[in-house]
Amino acid sequence: xxxxxxxxxxxxxxxxxxxxxxxxxxxxxxxxxxxxxxxxxxxxxxxxxxxxxxxxxxxxxxxxxxxxxxxxxxxxxxxxxxxxxxxxxxxxxxxxxxxxxxxxxxxxxxxxxxxxxxxxxxxxxxxxxxxxxxxxxxxxxxxxxxxxxxxxxxxxxxxxxxxxxxxxxxxxxxxxxxxxxxxxxxxxxxxxxxxxxxxxxxxxxxxxxxxxxxxxxxxxxxxxxxxxxxxxxxxxxxxxxxxxxxxxxxxxxxxxxxxxxxxxxxxxxxxxxxxxxxxxxxxxxxxxxxxxxxxxxxxxxxxxxxxxxxxxxxxxxxxxxxxxxxxxxxxxxxxxxxxxxxxxxxxxxxxxxxxxxxxxxxxxxxxxxxxxxxxxxxxxxxxxxx
Ligand code: SAM
Ligand code: SF4
Ligand code: SF4
Numbered sequence: 001x002x003x004x005x006x007x008x009x010x011x012x013x014x015x016x017x018x019x020x021x022x023x024x025x026x027x028x029x030x031x032x033x034x035x036x037x038x039x040x041x042x043x044x045x046x047x048x049x050x051x052x053x054x055x056x057x058x059x060x061x062x063x064x065x066x067x068x069x070x071x072x073x074x075x076x077x078x079x080x081x082x083x084x085x086x087x088x089x090x091x092x093x094x095x096x097x098x099x100x101x102x103x104x105x106x107x108x109x110x111x112x113x114x115x116x117x118x119x120x121x122x123x124x125x126x127x128x129x130x131x132x133x134x135x136x137x138x139x140x141x142x143x144x145x146x147x148x149x150x151x152x153x154x155x156x157x158x159x160x161x162x163x164x165x166x167x168x169x170x171x172x173x174x175x176x177x178x179x180x181x182x183x184x185x186x187x188x189x190x191x192x193x194x195x196x197x198x199x200x201x202x203x204x205x206x207x208x209x210x211x212x213x214x215x216x217x218x219x220x221x222x223x224x225x226x227x228x229x230x231x232x233x234x235x236x237x238x239x240x241x242x243x244x245x246x247x248x249x250x251x252x253x254x255x256x257x258x259x260x261x262x263x264x265x266x267x268x269x270x271x272x273x274x275x276x277x278x279x280x281x282x283x284x285x286x287x288x289x290x291x292x293x294x295x296x297x298x299x300x301x302x303x304x305x306x307x308x309x310x311x312x313x314x315x316x317x318x319x320x321x322x323x324x325x326x327x328x329x330x331x332x333x334x335x336x337x338x339x340x341x342x343x344x345x346x347x348x349x350x351x352x353x354x355x356x357x358x359x360x361x362x363x364x365x366x367x368x369x370x371x372x373x374x375x376x377x378x379x380x381x382x383x384x385x386x
Pocket of ligand 2: 058059066110382
């Protein structure tokens with residue numbers, strides 16, 4: 001039932017070179033803004049969550065993210081000098097935390113491919129939120145290197161991990177990662193993460209209709225009662241290379257129905273404002289949430305826009321600040337930080353950029369006909385981070 005896609009020829013426009021300029025008002029003494037943890041954008045959305053992509057490279061070629069025919073041996077990845085250094089990342093992270101960020105997620109590409117990532121984690125884990133708490137510091141990984149690295153990551157100060165896993169059937173999984181990587185190694189990585197105390201562990205499964213929807217129930221059965229939260233993600237139209245079609249999206253409502261028919265579910269309240277996943281708990285015989293059985297989540301980025309309280313900013317591998325996962329351009333913070341700005345200027349730049357934010361791509365997409373884009377080419381998920 002696994003579908004192999006015919007090679008697609010997708011014209012690739014490199015969005016990485018163009019960028020937006022920080023408003024000049026950020027640097028003028030009259031309009032400079034300080035950090036008070038309270039900045040909001042044009043829709044009154046706070047800034048709470050920062051996702052940092054630490055590499056644009058990956059050892060998988062998931063066809064929904066880095067299709068082989070585009071990300072081949074000739075693909076021009078960023079040179080090392082283009083990447084933000086750990087010191088630059090930490091300096092920027094400190095500014096975002098001063099503006100109210102409480103959660104930092106390291107992503108990519110495959111973040112565990114970035115050399116000595118533990119050193120970055122050590123630096124970030126020393127930061128404190130405005131009320132003196134440690135950050136919620138996490139990382140999303142394909143799990144391939146987790147068995148080897150889990151203990152070192154924990155020792156460096158990482159709190160938890162999210163592991164991407166699109167099915168339990170080995171043939172389905174090998175075909176989706178498209179590098180013939182065995183599912184058993186990812187499961188071993190998840191086990192190593194659990195043993196190292198990198199919990200609560202979340203697992204992300206991208207559901208692609210016609211490819212892996214038959215893996216939904218086996219995944220639900222496997223991770224029920226384990227304390228691991230399995231989340232089903234609607235296949236999204238990120239980037240410009242994955243040949244996205246609406247008919248390959250399985251709406252989250254269908255995923256919930258499918259699981260509920262075998263393993264009854266009850267809807268749970270969101271655990272925090274701006275949370276991307278809708279939470280569903282396994283029900284006991286009385287129809288109440290059975291906490292020992294746990295919960296699943298669904299992320300309905302396509303069928304149910306959740307832009308209204310989106311508090312996420314994204315820092316790309318080369319230091320561009322994106323205000324939306326679907327943005328086509330980012331603000332070049334690397335240029336700024338390499339120009340030796342004062343902390344005051346850097347802080348003001350981020351404040352001005354966030355205050356000007358209007359992004360709400362998912363809402364706009366919902367209002368459009370299926371399979372239409374918004375006319376601008378978007379950056380790749382592997383560059384901006386998930
Ligand atoms: N390589 C790491 C991994 O796979 O977990 C981190 C980066 S990956 C870009 C982050 C997340 O984005 C993964 O959970 C992946 O499944 C998800 N993702 C990538 N492309 C997607 C798409 N087109 N639709 C939905 N989710 C996608
Ligand atoms: Fe790599 Fe993650 Fe993209 Fe898969 S989803 S190709 S593992 S970056
Ligand atoms: Fe946030 Fe953009 Fe996603 Fe809307 S589409 S929830 S603004 S990242």
